[in-house]
Amino acid sequence: VKQHSGTLGRLATLKQLAQRFAFLSLILASFILMLLGKADAVLVERLRLAVNDAIAPILDVLSRPAGGIAEVVGAVHDLAALRAENVRLAEENAKLMHWQTVARQLDNENRALRNQLNFIPDPDPSFITTRVIGDTGGAFVHSMLINSGSRDGVRKGQAVIAGEVLVGRIAEVGERSARVLLLTDINSRIPVVLEGARTKAVLTGDNSDRPRLNYLSTNTTAEPGDRVVSSGDGGVFPPGMPIGVVSSVQDGIVRVEPLIHRDELEYVTVVDYGLPGILPSDSPSDGRER
């Protein structure tokens, strides 16, 4: 009996050792993955894309009822504010009618002037409108998953818009899903200009809902309410695309309130402006492999 319990004890110790070894090697594996993600982005990206593509159909189904719930919440919300909303919309409509007239006039004028100048227009953009199937919540990363990928013509670096407003850019592309890096993400840098003053700056995300304006020249002053549009520098986004409004200027830190509201995005449009882009992976020839 003694011998038997001895073997059992040894077996138990062995099992414990194996478990501890497994735990330590998994910890090590986590660190190796982190380093690998830093060093060999391509390998890790492939793994990410494969898993994303596999899970995209499930997320697609899951995200549909979520939209329904939000609609119900929104409907109750709207009902309460119906009257005030109506008044506001009527006012806004009157204002917009005025702007429409102005825009028509400017459009005509612009066309006439372009004709006189033999202006060569930018290539016509192509669009893909697609559903948002994942919104990665949390404090660390601001990104979204969309329901189209390379087979639908989505390429890395393309601009993502909702309505006319910039949402972000495509960061990873899989076969049938892609990840959109929102302009509030800490890794997002967008060359912009202050619309009124025509001063250039870089809109830098910092994972808060109000990104910062960096590299603004010191002798310009940004005022709350100034509109911020893309400058087109770097060749990733076309110039003049609305992004946000300066919300606060404090101790030289200028913060911008984006025009998009992340929680309202159900469909977004991926736009190919045919711009070469500054990112090395942007060229259409190697976009397909990634």
Added chain:
Amino acid sequence: VKEPLFQRLDNGIRHLLPLGLTLVLVLVNVVPTRLPGFTVVAPLLPLMSIFYWSIHRPDLLPSSAAFGAGIVNDIMAGTPLGVSSLIYLLVRASTTSQRRFFLGKPFFLVWCGFGLYGACGLLLQWCLISMVFGRLLGVRPVLFELAMTVSFYPLLSWLFARAQLTLLRRA
């Protein structure tokens, strides 16, 4: 005494509950809720699952399962690969080592315990992601996220307990 095949199969499927629930919560975490302001501070649901099962059935959520769930979470959430898996591994290991303390204690104490582990986990995650990105991340969203995660724990814990009672009572 060997159990009949059907019963073993049945038990085997029931034993997948902790890992399955964790993976489902990983997915639920990235489903767009479209609730204003919620997405940024969405609670870390998988972490709650890891904590709960590490106390109640650590045998059904081995280190390798925590690691795997972390990898899937990193991929879905877009965080650097390996960060969540490391956090889940550490939370699982430290909770399991203290499970005798937590078992049978009043719920409030377990909740405080979760608050402590959650805070350590998020702090570590903040450090790691800041290191990988090479710049300091804002602290405020992380604090909000921690508060949300801790305040959602009672609800999730109740759901886990219901699931455990119905599916794992005898298994």
